[in-house]
Amino acid sequence: MSLFQRKSNFDIDPFTDLLFNVLLTFTFLFLIALLLLNPPAKSGIIDPKAEFIITVSWPDGDPNDIDVWATGPEGTKVWYKKAQDGLMHLDRDDRGLANDTQVVNGKEIINPLNQEVLTIRGRPSGEFVINVHYFKSETKKKVPVTVYLAEVNPVMKVLYYQTTVLAEEGDEKTVVRFSLTAAGQVTNINQLQKSLVKAIDK
Known part of the structure; x- marks a missing residue:
């Protein structure tokens, strides 16, 4: 098998594609979770609002x-x-x-x-x-x-x-x-x- 043929086989390896897609999905879900995460409530803070x-x-x-x-x-x-x-x-x-x-x-x-x-x-x-x-x-x-x-x-x-x-x-x-x-x-x-x-x- 030539070097070109081995590289082509590696590029289309199903396991590599699956691993890459799973990693991409987890990264996307992690970013979505960060965007939706609510900040913790700050207790003991008084609003200094005045008229x-x-x-x-x-x-x-x-x-x-x-x-x-x-x-x-x-x-x-x-x-x-x-x-x-x-x-x-x-x-x-x-x-x-x-x-x-x-x-x-x-x-x-x-x-x-x-x-x-x-x-x-x-x-x-x-x-x-x-x-x-x-x-x-x-x-x-x-x-x-x-x-x-x-x-x-x-x-x-x-x-x-x-x-x-x-x-x-x-x-x-x-x-x-x-x-x-x-x-x-x-x-x-x-x-x-x-x-x-x-x-x-x-």
């Missing part, structure tokens, strides 16, 4: 403690002692320099950022009142406080952005008030003053 975000900030490195207070529809109230009520969440309570120091790998790191963050994770109809309060003074000086209110959905929109000055410890100011209609529309943005610190039984 409105309010940030209250004051100069970096300032040791004074400024707090945000808020009330919403149906008597909901949020402040440093009650970080969540209804759809309002105080996501960050900043105490000036009191909680800005951390030890990482044996090295002390200071975060100079002073900022409190409040989120509203729904659109219940009614009025929201946002106040700032000069809780504790370390410097006995005035503190400029910047308040930023943004509507997140359906697109990011700045509703209010302004800096106000808190003169001394205990000073409280209403920085922004707004209402939501039954359809979830923002109306009546104003700064009509209303004390929340005195009204809330601490």
Whole structure:
């Protein structure tokens, strides 16, 4: 038998064809299985969805403690002692320099950022009142406080952005008030003053 004849016989060997086809089928089925495989459910993950975000900030490195207070529809109230009520969440309570120091790998790191963050994770109809309060003074000086209110959905929109000055410890100011209609529309943005610190039984 010539070399050409032996090669031709090998090419048409039924066992080789069968083995190749089986291998091809398994490869195809494996790829299909990968495409249809569902990823494992991720437990313990919280959706940070918010409709409105309010940030209250004051100069970096300032040791004074400024707090945000808020009330919403149906008597909901949020402040440093009650970080969540209804759809309002105080996501960050900043105490000036009191909680800005951390030890990482044996090295002390200071975060100079002073900022409190409040989120509203729904659109219940009614009025929201946002106040700032000069809780504790370390410097006995005035503190400029910047308040930023943004509507997140359906697109990011700045509703209010302004800096106000808190003169001394205990000073409280209403920085922004707004209402939501039954359809979830923002109306009546104003700064009509209303004390929340005195009204809330601490």
